[in-house]
Amino acid sequence: MASIYKNEKAKSNPYWFQIMVDGKRVTKRGFRTKGDAKKAMDEIATKLNKGEYVKESSMTYAEYFTSWLDLKNEVADSTREMYESYFRIHIEPFLGKYLLSNLGPLHIQKFIKHIKDKGLSDQTVKRVYSVVNASLNAAVRMEILTKNVADKVDKPKVKRTERLIWSEQSIKEFLERSRGQSRYWIAIFLAVMTGMRQGxxxxxxxxxxxxxxxxxxxRRNLRKDRNTYSELKTEKSRRQIHISPDTTEMLKEQRYKQEIEKKYAILKGTPYDDNGLVVATQKGTPAKSTKVLKAWKTLCHKYKPAHEPDMTFHDLRHLHASILVNDNHDIVSISQRLGHSNVTTTLNTYSHTMVKKQEAAAVALDKIFDFGFRKSDKASQKHEKDN
Structure with a gap:
């Protein structure tokens, strides 16, 4: 038996209904018209008849999200840390208190607006939304929910902006001038020459x-500001990177410096914990990412060419890729060096760089086919000059 009621004291959305599910009354509130309430009630009745109705969960979204993330064994540690950070800072304070079964498209839409108003970048807003969307998709697959309400909203869009990076000459001069000015210079050098991620x-x-x-x-990734390692981002991240003769010699020089440091520490009786790392502290322990980033900023402050834009450490990876694209290396090889999960990721990330080559490609076609127009142009110009 089902009935529709109206709350005369409600200022908005006064209609509600009750329907029997497995011998228990289920109440649904907040409908603007009696027709809206009847439509929702009929949908439940239809699903009951077909055996498709999923009982509403009494857990909050925060409780569900925590359980969902705990069960995600396939994600890399860095990704898990990102999810946890997004949840703690953005998701839980706004969505965590709602019952999972009561979440609606309006809640999600308001949440997107809320995090946009906090001044987050378009890319971050999209990532946070994607985490919420993924969690609700999982709830549907596990038959906790019948539908994903995040699919019903206007999804955040990212305005693609071109990354501003230095010229090849500028990064060459920077590396030459800053060499020897920080023990973490080698990390900057490797980012430029290999395109590896900081971790x-x-x-x-x-x-x-x-x-x-x-x-x-x-083979591994150092967890941010920790002395432990995590799984790489994707299977493709576990890769081989061929290095140049100069890079090889620079690494040999770095290894020699570390051997001298180790011998000096032993002579002084100073503890030295040799972890076999290429980038390490004076004690041989793993270098914290914050220390490396601080070194990068300090060196930039001293040696960055005045006409060049500010760059992050991660932008060195994009600089590496852009140099290879501009030098006409094939996109598959570049994708493999970067450890992208597929070539599409590389194409989407560096499409703006390839667009710049279209003018040269168009001129190259003239050289191939040579219809004679350029000769005519030269003859016309000579004729005008002679007259």
Whole structure:
């Protein structure tokens, strides 16, 4: 038996109904008209008849999200930390208190507006929304919910902006001038020459380098500001990177410096914990990412060319890729060096760089086919000059 009621004291959305589910009354409130209430009630009745109705959960979204993330074993540690951070800072304070079953599209839409109003970048807003969307998709798959309300909203859009990076000459001059000015200079050098992520560079061990074949084997990621390692971002992140002769020699020089440091520490009786890392502290322990970033900022302050824009440490990875794209290296090889999950990611990230080559490509077609127009233009110009 089902009935529709009206709350005469309600200022808005006064209609509500009750319907029997498995011998218990289920109440649904907040409908603007009697027709809206009847439509929702009929949908439940239809699903009951088909055996498709999912009982509403009494858990809050915060409780559900925590359980969902705990059960996600396939994500990399860095991704899990990002999810936890988004949940703690943005998601839980706004959505956490609602019952999972009571979440509606309006809640999600308001949440998106809320985090936009906090001044987050378009990219971050989209990522936070994607985490919420993924969690609700999982709730549907596990038959906790019948539908994902996040699918019903206007999804955040990202305005693609071109990353401002330095010219090849500027980064060359910067590396030359800043060399020897920080023990973490080698991390900056490797970012430029290999395109590795910061965590991959800080987790790189001497045993990961084949000096004879000039290959770096990317095998681990140092967790941010911790002395522990995590799984790499994707399976493709576990890769081989061929390095240049100069990079090989620079790494040999770095290894020699560390051997001298170690011997000096032993002579002084100073503790030295050799972790076999390419980038390490004076005690041989893993370098914190904050220390490396501080070194990068300090060196930029002293040696950055005045006409160049500010860059983050991560932008060095994009600089590496852009140099290779501009030098006409094939996109598959670049994608493999970067450890992207697929070539599409590389194409989407560096499409703006490839667009710049279209003018040169168009001119190249003229050189191939040569319809004679350029000769005519030259003849016309000579004729005008002679007259």
């Amino acid at each position: 991959e560079i800080l987790g790189l061990m001497w045993s990961d380098i084949d000096f004879d074949k000039r290959i770096i084997y990317v």
